[in-house]
Amino acid sequence: MLTQTRTDSDVSTAILSAGERAFAEFGYAGASMRGIARDAGVNQAMIAYYFGSKEGLLHAIMRRRSSFVNAQRDIRLAALRTKGQPTVDDLIEAFLAPLIELATDEEQGGYSYVKMLAVFTHSVDEVAKRVIAENFDGIARRFTDAFREIEPQMTESDAIRAYLLSLGAGIAAVGIAGRAGRMSGQYDHPDTAKLLRAVVAFSSAGVRALMHRD
Amino acid sequence: MLTQTRTDSDVSTAILSAGERAFAEFGYAGASMRGIARDAGVNQAMIAYYFGSKEGLLHAIMRRRSSFVNAQRDIRLAALRTKGQPTVDDLIEAFLAPLIELATDEEQGGYSYVKMLAVFTHSVDEVAKRVIAENFDGIARRFTDAFREIEPQMTESDAIRAYLLSLGAGIAAVGIAGRAGRMSGQYDHPDTAKLLRAVVAFSSAGVRALMHRD
DNA sequence: GTCTATAGTTCGATAGAC
DNA sequence: GTCTATCGAACTATAGAC
Numbered sequence: 001m002l003t004q005t006r007t008d009s010d011v012s013t014a015i016l017s018a019g020e021r022a023f024a025e026f027g028y029a030g031a032s033m034r035g036i037a038r039d040a041g042v043n044q045a046m047i048a049y050y051f052g053s054k055e056g057l058l059h060a061i062m063r064r065r066s067s068f069v070n071a072q073r074d075i076r077l078a079a080l081r082t083k084g085q086p087t088v089d090d091l092i093e094a095f096l097a098p099l100i101e102l103a104t105d106e107e108q109g110g111y112s113y114v115k116m117l118a119v120f121t122h123s124v125d126e127v128a129k130r131v132i133a134e135n136f137d138g139i140a141r142r143f144t145d146a147f148r149e150i151e152p153q154m155t156e157s158d159a160i161r162a163y164l165l166s167l168g169a170g171i172a173a174v175g176i177a178g179r180a181g182r183m184s185g186q187y188d189h190p191d192t193a194k195l196l197r198a199v200v201a202f203s204s205a206g207v208r209a210l211m212h213r214d
Numbered sequence: 215m216l217t218q219t220r221t222d223s224d225v226s227t228a229i230l231s232a233g234e235r236a237f238a239e240f241g242y243a244g245a246s247m248r249g250i251a252r253d254a255g256v257n258q259a260m261i262a263y264y265f266g267s268k269e270g271l272l273h274a275i276m277r278r279r280s281s282f283v284n285a286q287r288d289i290r291l292a293a294l295r296t297k298g299q300p301t302v303d304d305l306i307e308a309f310l311a312p313l314i315e316l317a318t319d320e321e322q323g324g325y326s327y328v329k330m331l332a333v334f335t336h337s338v339d340e341v342a343k344r345v346i347a348e349n350f351d352g353i354a355r356r357f358t359d360a361f362r363e364i365e366p367q368m369t370e371s372d373a374i375r376a377y378l379l380s381l382g383a384g385i386a387a388v389g390i391a392g393r394a395g396r397m398s399g400q401y402d403h404p405d406t407a408k409l410l411r412a413v414v415a416f417s418s419a420g421v422r423a424l425m426h427r428d
Numbered sequence: 429g430t431c432t433a434t435a436g437t438t439c440g441a442t443a444g445a446c
Numbered sequence: 447g448t449c450t451a452t453c454g455a456a457c458t459a460t461a462g463a464c
Binding site for chain 2: 024025026027029030118119122123124125129133137140141155156157160161164165167168169170171172173175176178179180182183184186187188190195198199201202203204205206207208209210213
């Protein structure tokens with residue numbers, strides 16, 4: 001059992017973390033196996049040995065994080081349902097909070113993973129789009145269904161639009177620090193948790209506006 | 215004068231349009247000069263002859279469209295100011311409507327240009343980020359200033375966040391067709407103008423919620 | 429202006445020594 | 447398990463014929 005225990009100094013874990021950082025900073029196609037290997041302090045052939053290929057590495061990165069994030073979302077969604085009818089704010093917070101918590105956890109590399117998701121979600125790269133769909137279309141569906149349960153007049157298309165617009169604002173928030181800092185030297189960087197609480201308020205109001213229009 | 219008149223059949227214009235399509239579909243780094251040349255029906259060396267380099271082509275693409283979009287935004291903003299105090303909805307519509315109109319104009323390639331902007335705005339590519347900043351940070355500043363005029367208690371950082379979250383939702387809307395269609399075969403694709411009217415409602419409500427929080 | 433051909437890089441993958 | 451070395455494929459830029 002001890003040989004199965006992995007710390008951050010293990011080769012494969014170092015590669016996973018370096019891969020997260022590289023994909024977040026350069027995108028899927030833009031990240032290079034050579035650069036990841038250098039960052040992880042190993043040889044490029046080690047990545048092939050542990051993960052087979054660049055895409056194999058990406059799948060391993062996703063396995064390490066997304067099952068945990070999605071499980072937390074489902075737990076929060078189930079908890080809301082036991083307490084009766086959730087509100088729009090409840091649902092959006094249940095969806096975004098696990099991401100907030102992971103993004104705030106900078107030491108463990110969670111921030112890089114969340115940034116990577118933000119980059120991939122709006123990427124044009126086929127591999128990135130496929131990975132996002134494989135890992136998040138299921139949970140997305142469970143939340144769009146929940147929207148429609150509390151607002152039965154919404155069509156499936158309405159719920160998908162509400163979900164994707166909220167997600168778009170959430171992703172903008174994750175990537176916000178960079179552009180905001182470039183736009184103004186005076187920009188006051190809030191911590192991630194505070195910023196994403198603002199997003200929950202922003203998106204909830206937006207979704208309610210879509211529901212009650214016309 | 216006649217020799218200056220360009221139609222879509224001109225070589226340089228064909229290259230510009232093919233470049234827009236390629237950058238929108240593959241991103242800046244992912245688009246290839248070979249592919250663009252093939253799509254435009256010319257040789258790869260022609261791109262170098264007319265535009266110097268890949269980055270030169272991108273700058274030419276931006277020159278063709280962004281000055282027009284930003285001029286329309288400034289005209290709308292000035293018109294609002296002559297009529298007294300604009301509302302949040304007014305400002306967001308003034309900013310997004312020129313983009314809506316261009317995106318709706320599929321024949322002239324406006325859709326590809328807007329899609330390209332959406333891709334570049336959340337891109338990690340240094341060239342893409344620089345081009346976005348060069349072309350849009352000025353107009354962004356004029357709109358964040360306008361936010362603060364109607365809501366003086368907002369700090370500059372508040373206004374930047376409101377602007378970037380609204381833009382994030384707007385960009386999500388532009389890219390929405392693809393992911394929504396993949397999420398559900400039942401997705402009912404609204405026309406671009408209708409979709410982006412929904413974004414104005416969504417983002418306006420979101421910004422108002424940020425303004426009146428706590 | 430238009431074209432072919434290619435120089436010079438960089439990449440992912442992999443063969444094979446140890 | 448770890449490493450060096452390299453193959454083959456892509457790319458941008460450009461030289462130079464016509």
